[in-house]
Amino acid sequence: MTIESDKDITPVVAVDTIENLAGEFPGFRRAHAKGIAFDATFVPNGELADYTTADHLQTKSVPAIVRFSHSSPRPELNEALMPIKGMAVRFELPGDKYTNLTMANIPVFITKTPEDFIRLLQMMSKESPLTVMERLEVFRKSPEFSTVPDLLKSLKPVSSFAEETFHALHTYYLVDSHCDKHPVRFRWIPVDAIDEQNDTSSKKDLESEILHRLQRGTVQFRLVVQFAEPGDELNDSSVKWPKERKLVEAGILTINEMRQDSAENIIFDPTAIVDGVECSDDPVLLFRSPAYLESAKRRQAERGL
Template sequence: MEQNKPELAKKAIDLIEHIAGTHPGYRRAHAKGIYCEAVFTPNGHASPYTTAAHLQKEKVKAIVRFSDSSPNPNMVDMFSPVKGMSVQFQLPDGKAANLVGVTVPVFITKTPEAFVEILSVMEKKPGPRDLLRMFIQYPESRAAFRIIKNTRPFISYSTSRYYPIHTFYFVNEAGEKQPVKYEWEPDDTWNCAAKREAAVHPADYLEAELTRRFLKGPIDFNLTVILGEESDPVDDSTAAWPKERQKITIGHLSIMRKLDYMEENIVFDPTVVPQGIMCTDDPVLRFRSEAYAVSFERRLKGQ
């Protein structure tokens, strides 16, 4: 039986706290992060598909937050295999649009109920048989766990590819909807100095490496979208689309500098999208908005 979403979100956050501990004032996931200032320059290639203001031809400012996925703000960088890159575009009308990516292209469950169930299993410190039963019950989770297991040691925020996981709809002037998946592709894909830094200082090397990287100039990413077809699932964040789908580059993000201080009051809710973009009925995408709200409320209260 499907549970009430706000109550399910509270249960999810409670379980995360039970598993990873409570860290007052921090996010319940991706607690350790670095804010940066950026400029996004669209190239107009998205215009046939969407009227979204930041995807036309005018530059917009953006705030970027790189992060470890762990709920523990003191987590050793090397031990947090999944990293995040959240972008908040500052729109011309004063509003904002969010794009939240991680270094894994699929999520671990297709429903929030299954996600909470897996958290419940993890809370009990499962043995091999418990994990086997979990994978049998939720076979769609195997792809994400396999990717995470095979992930190489993370070297640098600036050289990684980030996936916003969920499908969104682009909506054009005629009201036509085009399903898309986003990807952030880095201009730089290798950094020997960062690899050495990771080996010597595994606890907190990412922020130090990023600071030194900015001395060389901006960090750049291309924003691309994969154009979905009628047969592609749009409401299942565990499912990847065929590799032969058309991909187009729609803009360029130039991250200028690290912000030494930033109020922790930004909520990178992935469902905050502008006119010209629509959320799909992906239940995990919708659920994230509720979970982020619970996390933010506790942060504000210093819990």
């Protein structure tokens, strides 16, 4: 299956493409199928209060739901072969409101547009007529896939969800009380990441590893916000901003109890925002929302929900 034109690549086609590539696993998310969820608490430190009116970025602590995941669409997987991991966080706000940050442990996204990403998946499908050498040649020659080789090279085995830095990748705008907008990118940085007593070789998977860690101590992440400067790319999450950009720590997330429901019914749509935050026009960000809804529609119907 190869689709030439951007307009043919809809969120439904995106989910079909993933199923075609990885197989169908009824009832599971079409990506990041395997994961573990926790209740959590986010304590903002007020450092962003001048930049945004958003409730969860003031000074009052808010409950949160966190789901760590492996990026594969296959619920049974060899974790070591899949070093891209996810961390999805829902901040639960007064009045049944919520907002999500749905991040991965990669510093940039693979492509600039969702259409290129789906074409890349199609190229990797067993139905693709291209040989391995021809695929490598396409990567080498196509500017739209120029990020891929470096990204693949940068991937390292993951020994704990609690030791990874996760990036939202897309730009969001913080909106202050004067309605001025500040373009930023969010990331979670682990607190006290390296646990020297932790013998990961004896844990069979990252889920047991994080549960074991929680029995012995705390697992926390700092929410860190990077501010753009004029000229920085705001709608292309395949491009990093210079590391000199201002970073502000916005608060600490503490992981609490494991959730028995595994957050199965939750859709961590990254465009779910609240007053004080706006989405950028990054086409990947905007495409994710209907793609996640399509995946959720399928998995919820299969679960009889």
